[in-house]
Amino acid sequence: MGKKNLFGLASLVVVLLVVPHLLGNPYYLGVLVWCGIYGLVCMGLSLFMGYCGQISLGHAGFCALGAYISGILTTRFGFSPWPALGVAMLASLLVAFVVGLPTLRLKGHYLAMATLGFGMIIFVAAGGDPFGLTGGPSGFWGIPKLSVFGVVLDSEVKWYYFVWAVVLVCLVALLNIVHSRVGRALRSIHGGEPAAKAMGVHTARYKTQTFLLSAALGSLAGSFYAHYVGFVNPHPFGLNFSIHLLTMVVVGGMTNLWGAIAGTALLTILTRYFRVFMDWGVFFDGFILVIIMLVFPEGLFVGAARRLGGFVSRKRSTGVPGQASRQAAGGG
Amino acid sequence: MELSTILQYAFAGIKIGSIYAMVALGFNIIYNTTGIINLAQGEFVMLGGMFTVTLAKLMPLGLAFPIAVLAVAIVGCLFERAAIWPARRSSVITLIMITIGGSFLLKGAAMQVWGKNSFPLRPFSSEKPINILGAWVQPQVFWIIGVLAVVMILLTLFFRFTLTGKAMRACAANRAAATLSGISVDRMVLLSFALSAGIGAIAGIVITPVTLVDYGCGSMYALKGFAAAVLGGLGVSAGAVVGGLTIGLMECFGAALPFQGASSYKDGFALLILFVFLCAKPSGILGRAAISELKKF
């Protein structure tokens, strides 16, 4: 996967190990736990958007599926957390397959709308509670804690190590995928679908597979959410969350997995910080987002990396201006 | 179901659908010149309502209306110059992110200016409901429908018969060719923001008397308007109207479905229909397939 990535992984591990000792307070670790949980979804979304060139405004729906199925199975049907998590993931994969098959034929804003519709349908179903399981808008609580190899995750520190270990494993796997035949195929879809097809890339299948992968990661993050918070209701899984996920991926730089992680960490920490400003928080959220996108149109991480020279030749054209692609398509 | 009940639902659907249609029209205008969905469109609706509420305290409604529309159009222009224009060479997704940021900015600013309460606005004419074949209809509903019709007619005339309108359509059809034939694409984008902000404001002003306006109400309009624009076919004005009315009617008749708790599912119901429809016809009711291919993220 290349020296840069190995170096990146090594640095990440070092940082992750050092940070708990620098931050004397479990609260900060708690924020980092959120970074990790969101990071899981965002990595999958980055693969789907930045590499595969698709868009999803419905990933909150997969998180909701993970959280609700984990929660319902453990609290109402006596499952232990891990099997419940597995069932949640399988169910999410199934849903992603059924939803993805027809929707992934759609393009651009139409795909955005269809995925958005999917997310909202899950949200509405959770609130409407058709089977008397979700607790309606009030949700339900009492979801048991997760335990790993006999260790109950009952503190921020334990969650921190656990979530980030999972993130690291997923990151390595995804980096492997990205720097392989599959990753090239995905990027070729982003680069130009007709040409990708002509080279023998089964674009429809790759799009579906990536969608499934990102849905599984969303479901995983959702299950973690349920066990971490212990309470689930529909409110956190609305459209706002989908948009927030999208923002984190794009702000970091969607054409790079590292960007997704960086964007997630940055925005999770910043939005926490901006709450200090109370009434001005919303304003600053918007302000920072606009400024970042103006200064680093291809995302903070990718943009910064390019400016440092590391990615110059490789990434020069990842942010192909909308105009250029439009002209190419319009003139042809 | 009795006729009067059906009529009652239909009027509710048309009322709210007309607003969605106007928001969708705004989406389309910007989409045509830039290829992006301006997610701050809902905030233009909110600002229209807010400005009018404030202005109506100082002057007659007839005067407050145009001033508010103008004010919001100016906000639209400022937004375009400050945030969209500097990023005009960025990818579609970057621009959409900027509009999301813009919507937060406008929302936050509105919260500072007007606070967090909801404000009412008096109806344009009498508040007394009219009985039509057994259905009670507020007179404001006719204002809403009428304003939508007028906006639609004026827009059609503008795009069809004025030089500027034709130039904007040229940008939509082929940007490169439009530039070559001497059209200032930059100016057209600016104009499209002014126009769509103005239309958004009009929607906000006519709906406020039947609902209320608060700083956070824009996102809902943006969502429904986006759904309407996509359902109708992005970039097609007639599609916006068809899409808006369809979604409005689906929501109202969805809520009226004869089972327990139907109203909890009405939004989901409308979106489900939209979802299924898109899977069957990927470019919306009146959209052309070719256009949907152009935008890459």
Place this chain on the structure above:
Amino acid sequence: MKRICIGMTALVLTAMLVVTGCKKEKEEELALAPYKVGAVFAVTGPASWLGEPEKNTAEMIAKQINDAGGINGHPLELIVEDTTGEETATVNAMKKLVDKDGVCAVIGPSRSGTSMAIINIAEDKKVPLVSCAAAAAIVVPVKKWVFKVPQMDSDCVRRIYDYMKEKGWTKAAIITGTTGFGAAGRDQLIKLAKEYNMEIVADETYGPKDTDMTVQLTKIKAANAQALINWSIVPGQSTVIKNARQLGLTIPLFQSHGFGNIEYVKAAGAAAEGVLFPAGALLGPEGLPDDDPQKKLLLQYKNDYETKYSDAVSTFGGHAYDALTLVVKALKAVGDDRAKIRDHIENTTGFVGTAGVFNYSPQDHCGLDKTAFVMYTVKAGKFVPVEE
């Protein structure tokens, strides 16, 4: 251009850092270590019109206490966190208060959903939490560390059903918002209907951002109810009133205690005339008899709040008043030990607050019953107690 942007960003960020830095430094130094109390309110976001009066009230009281020399010489440090009405943000805020700031008790959150989301944390970390949200589920069943100050929604339902029974109305139509508050109210309305022999002839809902309820109300109209009960805290409750009147629905209209903000009356205009709803005595203290234990306190709070913030007082601000005062009383009595505060609150009786006279016990972490409610109606755009 880009350089300017970067420069601006840097400038703004530094400015923000400095501002927050100063905020922390500004605390006056008193001889004794401050007592830290956390508050989690929905200061921004869709429920901000709840969180704002709560924050204002809490800050006002904290200032009054510190101006008067603090609690037994300890200054009161109130740390307010914004939940934006979101569960995840609330969880974060709660953890920050408990872990980072080390508060001895937390008041809030404003919404039922966000309250439910942090019950776990209060229980795990053993921190007293005094919620400002209404849902009975928050304290039923009793959770060791969790209390609440607003009247129970179940008691509010009882108050409404009592009133209806008195008038001989037995067929009710209900319409509720799809939020934690609305859903909890709907549960109670349905559950208690049996006890009161009420028949729910229509049961409709609407979303927090809905702008039109004509369809639901048309269905209700067809159901021939004798009274309509709306249960939500969103601005939509004004729309319900307007839509109902426009449809020619003339049956009596009840609102929940979430209607306790005069802005809603203004928003609904003439249609709000005659709307009935139970709420604490705060909305019309002038009418109380002089020997009422609450009267003096209510008048003073109302006056303080309205002069300081030039905004009409609401019951929501009152909840923050009750919550903070309750905690402060405990601090005064037992100091800032979390467990002792909890025990003290649990044994508080006869505490006069804005929502009523509280009597807590190990079995009751709400402390109020239905007598804390006064039935109000809207007359000439004002809240007026109903003569019974």
Place this chain on the structure above:
Amino acid sequence: MDNILRVESLRKNFGGVVALDGLTFEVQKGAIKSIIGPNGAGKTTLFNIISGMYRPSSGGVWFLGESITGSPPYVTAKRGISRTFQNLQLFANMTVRENVMVGRHCRTKTGFLRSALRLPGAAKEEKRTAAEAMDILRFVGLEESAQRGASTLPFGKQRVVEMARALATDPKLLLLDEPASGLNLRETEEIGRLIQKIRDTGKTIIVVEHDMSLVMAISEEVLVLDHGRRIAEGPPRSIQKHPEVLRVYLGEEIPHAQSPES
């Protein structure tokens, strides 16, 4: 049987517009066949049907004796048909070498799971793919630019990269859609030589081209289309004098080097 491709009574209409109207022809193995015709004659549509991008309205395509009518592109690519595009379709988000490596896609098989775990087989295949891509770049003379971003190359070289990418699929039949469009005289000559060099490795090539000098220089056979119909077919010399061809072209415009983009 020595024809590699047979197209029979192919029809394609888009709505009311007929792009191909009962077209029939064959291509001999190892030949360079050019297809010319005015704009809108249906040349690119023909390519799109052969490579599986479009489904024909009626008629069929046989490749090496087997019907590939309506096969999706990933199937035709695997069978040995590759193509370039009239308006460049390089993957701008990749380096030159990665572009060519995508071409190897249909000859390799690592999937999601095997690449995620980076099993030994996957790593080996990856290494081999990279080496093969370099071989092809060497063959077309672009090994120097292997690590550059594909869109940073000059236009002429981008055309070559696209050919290299098509070659990487190891095709038996190569479809080149206006390989010389936008190129200057020298570059056109170079591309002509490259096409012949590719043919000399045993591949069959179909070229759609407006540049007559190139067509005349490299093709064994020329097929002239107009309005989706064949109006002439034969060796370049005979085509130049064909009355029907002259009529079609004179009625529009004289074909010339640097014919404007459609």
